[in-house]
Amino acid sequence: MSYVPNTLAQREEMLLAMGKTCLEDLFTAIPADVRVDGKLDIPGAQSEIEVLGTLEEMAGKNKVFKTCFRGAGAYRHFIPGVVRHLAGRAEFVTAYTPYQAEMSQGVLQPIFEYQTMICELTGMDVSNAGVYDGASAAAEAVAMFQERKRTKVIVSATVKPMVLETIMTYSTAAGTQPVIISAKNGKTDLAALALALDDTTACFYMEQPNYYGLVEDAQQIADLVHAAGAKLIMGCYPTALAVLKTPAEYGADAAVGEAQPLGMSLAFGGPYLGFMAVKTVDTRRLPGRIAGQTTDKAGRTAYVLTLQAREQHIRREKAGSSICSNQALCALTATIYCAALGKEGLREVADQCCAKAHYAAEQITSVKGYNFTYDGLFFNEFLTDCPVDPEPLLAKLAENDILGGLAIKENGKSGILWCVTEMNTKAEIDRMVSILKEAI
Amino acid sequence: MSMLIFEISKPGRRCSTLPKCDVDFVAVPEEFKRNIPMNLPEVAEIDLVRHYTNLSRNAFGVDNGFYPLGSCTMKYNPKINEDVAALKGFTAVHPLQPEETVQGSLEAMHVLGDRLCKITGMDAITLQPAAGAHGEFTGLSMIKAYQLDKGETQRNKLIVPDSAHGTNPASAVMAGFTVVNIPSTPEGTVDIDALKKAVGDDTAALMLTNPNTVGLFEKDIVKIAEIVHNAGGLLYYDGANLNAVMGITRPGDMGFDVTHLNLHKTFSTPHGGGGPGSGPVACKAILAPFLPAPVVTFNNGAYTFAKPAKSIGRVRSFYGNFLVYIRALTYIMSIGAEGIREAAENAVLNANYMMEMLKDSYDVPFGGPCMHEFVLSIERLKKQTGISAADIAKGLVDKGIHPPTMYFPLIVPEALMLEPTETESRETLDNAIRAFKEVYAMAFDNPQALRDAPLTTPVGRPDETTAVRNPILSYTVNN
Incomplete structure (x- = not known):
């Protein structure tokens, strides 16, 4: 396959028109001793039939489970067909x-709509146009709140491990070692947090619900953090926001999270989308693209990329972040997904996740040895003990086309982190639980 | 401009619905319950489809027309890439599935990683970074970890030429470096004397794009590498311009130690209106222990994830923008070794052809053959006519062409930067050359028309000052 449309004759004619005799005349600046000797050591061109054949075979080596009880940062939700059809339009892609801006209103207006939806979901005032994913959104938020006299970053041990690792990488690179607040019964240890907070603290990062699926005592956390004059960053599961108290209601200073549940497929981890929203006062601290509404000379409403004085192409080494892409197509996907579901629809998704997860939890914990590892309010994920070796158990579920929960070690004990969404039926849950019973 | 999705909302209207819930409803306790409105739009499916279909008509992609946006490599995005990225075996797998159930994904990552190493002349790779700037942050963090590991704690300076992409110095600061800017020569390349003066025992690395941002190959690259290496520094290659030289020369052979790649530029994955992209980082063996975790390895007939010994950690969740790099793999398999080189040659040919045909009207500040892109300066035209680079750009919009990159690189006043790419035909280039010349003539004959441009778009030039002074960043829903 080749995607170069110029014929060999045209290439000759173009060279001639420039007064050149051969292509080599254009590459004289490249020294001979750094040239590739002959051809690159990779396979040659292939036809579409061959390429498709190879890659279909590769895709076929992956196992797609009919039933999934695994989340832990990536969630299988239903994606209405209309989402893919619209977001897949080549003009957007x-x-x-x-x-x-004049020839990009069709890209800019959906970003403005996206920002509005993120504000509606989180209750916050201002959203940016999106960042790489939920983990980098958290890391960017931490960096956004660091000041000259407030550099200390505190993170709860109950956040998703990958988010914590990402925050560590970003913070360490910039010269700060985050302080980790230990967990107590699966939730942030409030006493430890109170001890760690001081007048050098920039911010505290927590997740609601947390990695174990538990709803944190966010109001007490918010009060503690604000009493120390620090900022509260709350990582959120966007679907849960339809029913759970929002970061804005807790008084959080930033709401961030992984927007993959809003219409993006699991896709082995990406592309996903990170969302970031703040209060009006912190607008200019936000990294990344932001779309704004204005007018043209004729008074027509128009959308532009705005507040660009924050960004790398203007501020260079003084910019707070180098990010310049906003995962625009993912943001568009989330926008169309939210519009397709609407306020009732998203609430219904959240209600079903919550209801089915509670039914599943009741059934699973009725099996001997599968007790809740931690007590507390949860949304659609929960951790139970696992009385048997998790590996053969999960293999047994896999034989039945079920991707079980994620096996994790907690305080030296085996546990399973379960996730239930609107995609799971009561029959699936019952079948899965019957396999658990058999495996005792 | 069309109404917002919120403005076409009608209470009670529904689009997608779920099956009836087959278990009992569970109420969230009052203390933890949402108590503020959530005003998402309420629309029927037909409203939704018309709204976004009509918006798509106000977007302009490579599929719509010529897009010579310098530094962005807006080449054609083959459709087979989309088909492969939509295979259920790739889209429907959970990132935390057991390794034995995702061997296809791991194989794809391994094969792609291997080919990208061969194309760049590097030894090891991560596919984790989500974009070029993310790759920069990753690669520079690896350099920092490497220097610290050697005990060279004083090496905190990163040298960046003044022609560099803005992301370079911004990423350097994110990675904890102090930036040392060095000036370019009047010819637009690295000033060797300035570089010699800048390097020292505090030098961590030099960050360079080659060809550089004015479209010229740094012909003294071997000497540059020697100067930096002799001072104990490393060389970072900003892969944004790799499309000019792939298959002809390799960053690894030029002396670079680490590079990021923009798969959304060089390897044909679509830009999506601003992402998702993919910014893998490839490096020499000395930096491999510092790569983000996890990396894919192949042992005893199976692919598996591994953590490099001195890994800098993660730069995001999971393994990167998987479906994006699946597209790049499809592209590399399609065009093969010979196609990689053919793409570079024709990108350079097309750029030189346009430059040559435009230089009797427009000023070309840097002489000699260019690589895959070139810069025009509107400075003299502006003095003569008052017409700016932005005016020329807006005039081109009315001709159905996406304008070049404006006002970059910063070292050229009133810059327009053109990158036609290899996937455009001579006919397309000839039409564009004509349009550029017509717009140039308008600067003298009818400058007011250019100042009023564009007239063919749904809106004219937006008032950006008001947008900044009085930011309206979301719609206030009054339901």
Whole structure:
């Protein structure tokens, strides 16, 4: 396959038109001793039939489970067909960042709609246009709140491990070692948090619900953090926001999270989308793209990329972040997903996740040895003990086309982190639980 | 401009619905319950479809027309890439599935990683970074960890030429470096004397794009590498411009120690209106222990994840933008070794052809053959006519062409930067050359028309000052 349309004759004519005799005349600046000797050591061109054949075979080596009880940062939700059809339109897919606003209103307006939806979901005032994923959103938020006199970063041990690792990488690179607050019964240890907070603290990062699926005592946390003059960053599961108290209601200073549940497939981990929203006062601290509404000379409503004085192409080494892409197509996908579901629809998804998870939890914990590892309110994920070796148990579930919960070691004990969404039926839950019973 | 999705909302209207819940409802306790409205739009499916279909008509992609946006490599995005990225075996797998159930994904990562190493002349790779700037942060963090590991704690300076992409210095600061900017020569390349003066025992690395941002190959690259290496520094290659030289020369052979790649530029994955992209980082063996975790390895007939010994950690969740790099793999398999080189040659040919045909009207500040892109300066035209680079750009919009990159690189006043890419035909280039010349003539004949441009778009030039002074960043829903 080749995607170069110019014929060999045209290439000759073009060279001739420039007064050149051969292509080599254009590459004289590249020294001979750094040239590739002959051809690159990779296979040659293939036809579409061959490429498809190879890659279909590769995809076929992956196991797609009919039933899934695994979350832990990536969630299988239903994606209405209309989402893929609209977000897949080539005009959106093949466009660049909307630098030329006049010919990019079709990209800019959906970003503005996206920002509005994130504000509606989180209750916050201002959203950016999106960042790489939920973990980098948390890391960017931490960096956003660090100041000259407030550099200390505190993170709860109950956040998703990958988010914690990402925050560690970003903070360490910038010269700060985050302080980790231990967990107590699966939730942030409030006493330990109170001890760690001081007048050098920039911010505290927590998740609601946390990694174990538990709803944290966020109001007490918010009060503690604010009493120390620090900022509260709350990592959220966007679907849960339809029913759970929002970061804004807790008084959080930033709401961030992984927007993959809003219409993006599991896709082995990406592309996903990170969302970031703050209070008006912190607007100019936000990293990344932001779309704004204005007018043109004729008074027509127009959308532009705005507040760009924050960004790398203007501020260079003084910018707080180098991020310049906003996962625009993922943001568009989330926007269309939220519109397709609407306020009733998203609430219904959240209600079903919550109801089915509680039914599953009741059934699972009725099996001997599968007790809740931690007590407390949860949304759609929960951790239970696992009385048997998790590996053969999960293999047994896999034989039945079920991806079981995630096996994790907690305080030296085997446990399973279960996740239930609207995609799981009562019959699936019952079948899965019957296999657990058999495996005792 | 069309109404917002919120403005076409009608209470009670529904689109997608779920089956009836087959278990009992569970109420969230009052203390933890949402008590503020959530005003998402309420629309029927047909409203939704028309709204976004009509918006798509106000977007402009490579599929719509010529997109010579310098530094962005807006090449054609093959459709087979989309088909492969939509295979259920790739889209429906959970990232935390057991390794034995995702051997296809791991194989794809391994094969792609191997080919990208061969294309760049590097030894090891991570596919985790989500974009070029993310790759920069990753690669620079690896350099920092490497220097610290050697006990060279004083090496905290990163040298960056003044022609560099803005992300370079911004990423350097994120990775904890102090930036030392060095000026370019009047010819647009690295000033060797300035570099010699800048390096020292505090030098961590030099960050360079080659060809550089004015479209010129740094012909003294071997000497540059020697100067930096002799001072104990490393060389970072900003892969944004790799499309000019892939298959002809390799960053690894030029002396670079680490590079990020922009798969959404060089390897044909679509830009999506601003992402998702993919910014893998490839490096020499000395930096491999510092790569983000996990990396894919192949042992005893199976692919598996591994953590490099001195890994800098993660830069995001999971393994990167998987479906994006699946597209890049499809592209590399399709065009093969010979196609990689053919793409670079034709990208350079097309750029030189346009530059040559435009230089009797527009000023070309840097002489000699260019690589895959070139810069025009509107400075003299502006003095003569008052017409700016932005005016020229807006005039081109009315001709159905996406304008070049404006006002970059910063070292050229009133810059327009053109990168036609290899996937455009001579006919397309000739039409564009004509349009550029017509717009140039308008600067003298009818400058007001250019100042009023564009007229063919749904809106004219937006008032950006008001947008900044009085930011309206979301719609206030009054339901």
